Amino acid sequence: MPLVKNSTLKYLGKYLGKYLGLIPLISLLLGLNACQQSQQTPTTNPKDPRITQESAHFWNESLTLSYWQTQSTDSKPQLRVNGMLLPQEVITDYNAGVEFWARTAPKNPGNLPRQASLAVLIDGQSVALNIDNQRHDHLDIDMRGQAEAERFNVLLPCGHGLRGQVERLLGGRSPFKLIDIFGDAASVAANVGLSQHPEPWCLLVISSQESSHRGMRDFVENLERGLKLAILAVSPDYYMYSYDPGTPAFDSDCSDNEALRLEGEGARAVPTPSLAPLLNIPNNSSKGEGIHIAILDGGVNDADSFIKANPLASFSRNFTQLDYPQISAQAQQIQDDFDCDESTFIDGHGSLVTELTQSLAPQSQILALKVCNAEGYCNTASFAKALLYIRNRYANLPNIDILNMSFGSEIEDNKVFERLMQDMLQEDVLVVASLGNNIEDLAHYPAQYQNDYDNVIAAAAATWDADGSWRLASFNSPSVLAALSQAPLAAPGVMLQLDSGLGNPQGISGTSFAAPIISALAALSLSENPQQSAEQLRNNLQESAKQLNNMHFVQLP
Numbered sequence: 001m002p003l004v005k006n007s008t009l010k011y012l013g014k015y016l017g018k019y020l021g022l023i024p025l026i027s028l029l030l031g032l033n034a035c036q037q038s039q040q041t042p043t044t045n046p047k048d049p050r051i052t053q054e055s056a057h058f059w060n061e062s063l064t065l066s067y068w069q070t071q072s073t074d075s076k077p078q079l080r081v082n083g084m085l086l087p088q089e090v091i092t093d094y095n096a097g098v099e100f101w102a103r104t105a106p107k108n109p110g111n112l113p114r115q116a117s118l119a120v121l122i123d124g125q126s127v128a129l130n131i132d133n134q135r136h137d138h139l140d141i142d143m144r145g146q147a148e149a150e151r152f153n154v155l156l157p158c159g160h161g162l163r164g165q166v167e168r169l170l171g172g173r174s175p176f177k178l179i180d181i182f183g184d185a186a187s188v189a190a191n192v193g194l195s196q197h198p199e200p201w202c203l204l205v206i207s208s209q210e211s212s213h214r215g216m217r218d219f220v221e222n223l224e225r226g227l228k229l230a231i232l233a234v235s236p237d238y239y240m241y242s243y244d245p246g247t248p249a250f251d252s253d254c255s256d257n258e259a260l261r262l263e264g265e266g267a268r269a270v271p272t273p274s275l276a277p278l279l280n281i282p283n284n285s286s287k288g289e290g291i292h293i294a295i296l297d298g299g300v301n302d303a304d305s306f307i308k309a310n311p312l313a314s315f316s317r318n319f320t321q322l323d324y325p326q327i328s329a330q331a332q333q334i335q336d337d338f339d340c341d342e343s344t345f346i347d348g349h350g351s352l353v354t355e356l357t358q359s360l361a362p363q364s365q366i367l368a369l370k371v372c373n374a375e376g377y378c379n380t381a382s383f384a385k386a387l388l389y390i391r392n393r394y395a396n397l398p399n400i401d402i403l404n405m406s407f408g409s410e411i412e413d414n415k416v417f418e419r420l421m422q423d424m425l426q427e428d429v430l431v432v433a434s435l436g437n438n439i440e441d442l443a444h445y446p447a448q449y450q451n452d453y454d455n456v457i458a459a460a461a462a463t464w465d466a467d468g469s470w471r472l473a474s475f476n477s478p479s480v481l482a483a484l485s486q487a488p489l490a491a492p493g494v495m496l497q498l499d500s501g502l503g504n505p506q507g508i509s510g511t512s513f514a515a516p517i518i519s520a521l522a523a524l525s526l527s528e529n530p531q532q533s534a535e536q537l538r539n540n541l542q543e544s545a546k547q548l549n550n551m552h553f554v555q556l557p
Contacts, residue, residue, distance in 0.1 A: 066097035067120050068128040068135055078121040085121075151179070152216050153380055153416045154204040154223065155232040158183050158195070162202055162227070169226045176219050180205035180324040182385045183392065191330055192317065193395025200392040201423075203384050203416070205237065205322060233419035240378045240409045240417075259475035260437060260509045263494050268464040269507050270492045272359050272499035278464075278492065279521060280544075280555040281360065288361030288523035290530065293402045295357065295516070296386050297350030299336035299370035301502070306354070307331055312365035315397050319385040320373045337374040347502040349376065353406050353516045355502050360520035364527070367400065378407060380417050387420040401526055401534075404519040405433040406512035408444040421446055425453045430526075430534040432457045432519045434511035435488060441477035451485045455534035457522075457541070458484055459515035461493025462553055472551050476511065481550075489542060490551040491517035518554055525557045 067077075077098050079086040091098055098120055119126050119138040128135040159165065162184040170178055181187045183202030185194055206219065220231050270278070276285075292312055299318065300306045307313040318333040336348030354366060369386040372378035390400050403424070425431065435458040436444035447458035460481070461473040472481075473494050481488060493514030495507030522537055532540065545552035 065120065065139065066130045067122075068130050075123050077127075078124075080119040080121055080126075082117055151205060151207045151237040152234060153237050153384060154206060154220065154234050155384065155416045155419055156202055156204065156223075156227070157229050157232070158185075158200040158202040159227055159229050161186075163187055165227055166204060166223075169223065176206050176208040178204060178324065179207045180322040180381065183388055187324070188394060192389065193397075196393035196396060197391060201232065201388055201420075203381065203388060205324075205381050233415040235380065235415040235417070238380045238409070238414050238417075240380065240383060240407060240414075259439060260494075263463060263473050263475055264507060264509050266463075266465075267494045268466055268468075269495045269497050270464055271497045272356075275360060275492065275517065279360075279517070281521070281524065282556075285524050285556070286363075286527035288364030288520065288527050291361070291364045291402065291523040291527050292367065292398050292400050293357060293361075293364050293404060293519055293523055294367040294369060294390060294400045295350065295354055295404045295406075296369050296371050296383065297336075297353050297404075297406060298338040298348055298372040298376070299334040299350045300354050300368050301336045301348045301351035303332055303335050303368075306334075306366075306368065310366055312367050312398065315395060316368040316370075317386075317389060318370040319382045319389070320370055320378075322381065334368050334370045336370075338372060338376050349406070349512065352498065352503050352508055353404065353512060355498050355500055356496070356513055356516040357404065357520045357523075359499060360517065361523040361527075364520070364523040365398075367397075372407075380414055384416050384420055387417075387424055391420070391424060400429055402519050402522050403429055403431045404516055405431065405446055406515045408434060408436050408447055410441065410443045410445070418445075421449060425449065425455060428455070428534050430455050430457065430519075430522055430537050432459055432515050432522065434459050434515040435480045435484075436477040437461075437475045437510055437512075438477055439475065442479050443483065444477055444480045448480060448483060451483070455538060457489050457518060457538055459493075459511055459518050460488035460490040460551060461509070461511045461514040462490040462551065463494040464492060470546075470548055470553050472549075473509075475509075486542075487547075487551055489518060489545060489554050490514065491521075491554045493517075521554055521556050 076088060076091060077094050078088070079091065079098065117138050117140050120129060121127065126137060128137055129139060131139065163181055163186045166178055166181065170176055181202065181204050183195070183200060188194075208219070216234060220234050223229075224231055275281075276283075300316075303316075307316065314331050316331040316334045318330070336351045338348045338350070349372070350368065350370065354368060357364070357366060369389065371382040371386050390397065390403075393399075421431075431446060431449070431453075433447040433449075433456065434444075435447040444458075446456065450456040450458040458480070460476050462470045463473045464470060470490075472488075472490060476488075491514040493511055494509045496503075496509070496513050497505065497507050518541070522541060525540060526532055526537055540557040541554060542552055544555045544557040546555060
């Protein structure tokens with residue numbers, strides 16, 4: 001079998017659409033090393049695909065592969081993914097290789113497999129792929145980091161009359177369409193309020209049938225010329241997954257995650273009243289007076305009562321909708337409508353996170369920003385708008401002291417989210433982020449920003465064993481733990497029983513629920529000593545923690 005041509009792994013993106021119910025659109029950019037040399041037949045069981053390499057993430061391109069050609073080149077090749085053949089129409093070119101794509105967005109992201117194995121067949125027989133001038137019988141793809149098809153985000157300064165300028169630039173025959181805008185006065189003033197920041201930023205959500213990487217780049221260049229503004233960041237509108245792209249982004253037990261279930265079976269339950277003595281909280285604690293905590297999550301399950309009891313709650317907003325040109329993000333619309341399994345998980349993820357925070361720091365002021373929808377899916381645009389809302393101080397929003405983010409993703413190169421987080425972390429705010437529940441996670445952001453910023457805490461979950469000792473829960477992501485520059489700060493995160501009755505009566509588990517406990521302790525400490533900076537606050541929490549094997553078990557300073 002002579003070599004046809006050198007490695008031609010060029011792009012990856014629009015493919016595997018509705019043709020396979022198990023495999024909707026995936027959006028990745030693979031390096032040339034993202035494959036495994038193998039002489040064995042690739043895995044063919046679609047329920048147990050084999051993936052060997054981490055990939056970077058990009059979107060909306062086609063994949064071109066060359067192969068070690070057989071004697072006959074007359075037959076059109078076929079593509080097999082996880083043992084299943086794709087329809088012939090996905091192949092657009094097969095001269096000395098194969099190029100394929102599928103221009104369709106996922107209809108049911110919950111069916112998305114985590115991994116996939118791609119093979120090429122000619123006349124029904126597998127052929128060896130030519131990757132980096134070496135033979136491979138299949139290409140393994142890590143499919144995490146899915147992006148919305150044909151939609152991307154543009155972060156830019158809020159120039160005067162931005163909306164009108166963008167609309168004029170996109171007029172006529174432009175293939176691009178403005179489907180959402182957040183930040184300029186015309187778009188947000190009525191319901192969100194005017195920015196109090198001297199240099200406010202805006203977010204554009206753009207769609208196009210031609211939104212390839214090149215098309216996106218060309219659009220940004222034209223936008224910069226037309227607006228005479230420097231674009232801050234641009235990236236696909238990713239879903240922000242945590243431990244499994246087939247489940248919501250929350251780090252909770254709201255899935256069939258076997259590790260969390262097994263951990264709960266062997267653990268002591270932790271009723272809410274037990275938390276105070278376990279965490280060294282005295283009866284005369286400050287209760288968190290005067291401290292502002294923002295919770296980016298799924299909302300709260302009784303929005304009216306929450307708003308009436310909490311002055312800061314009137315600033316709460318819902319950012320889950322793409323609703324240009326009308327904004328409909330009033331505080332009363334933050335109802336937590338997420339419930340993935342009534343038998344094991346009830347009352348909504350954001351409600352549980354908020355309840356844990358309030359139970360330990362009842363007089364802290366909580367801002368609930370709804371960024372995840374009823375199915376638990378959370379995209380970059382929702383997070384970006386919530387972060388912009390805080391950054392730009394809309395409607396005279398007070399300064400936020402603590403930001404709780406009980407979610408995460410492997411996507412480090414989500415440029416819009418990354419740019420906003422970097423800007424946020426320049427402020428004197430403590431970010432508490434769950435580090436993930438999946439033992440297969442390779443990374444988990446924003447928790448891993450702990451290595452780069454002194455005001456970030458990666459929250460791990462601890463288990464209370466039958467003998468009264470504490471240890472790291474087995475479901476904490478080992479790769480993420482290994483990547484941290486120091487032992488994690490851990491809080492109870494297994495079999496938590498909420499005094500209010502919210503959640504599973506047997507207890508809720510997940511690093512999601514360790515994070516708000518740490519946030520609450522941070523609020524208590526900051527209320528006692530308001531002169532602490534966010535960096536000092538993190539250091540004090542770490543120094544007061546119990547040193548237990550491979551974790552710092554959080555205690556009130």
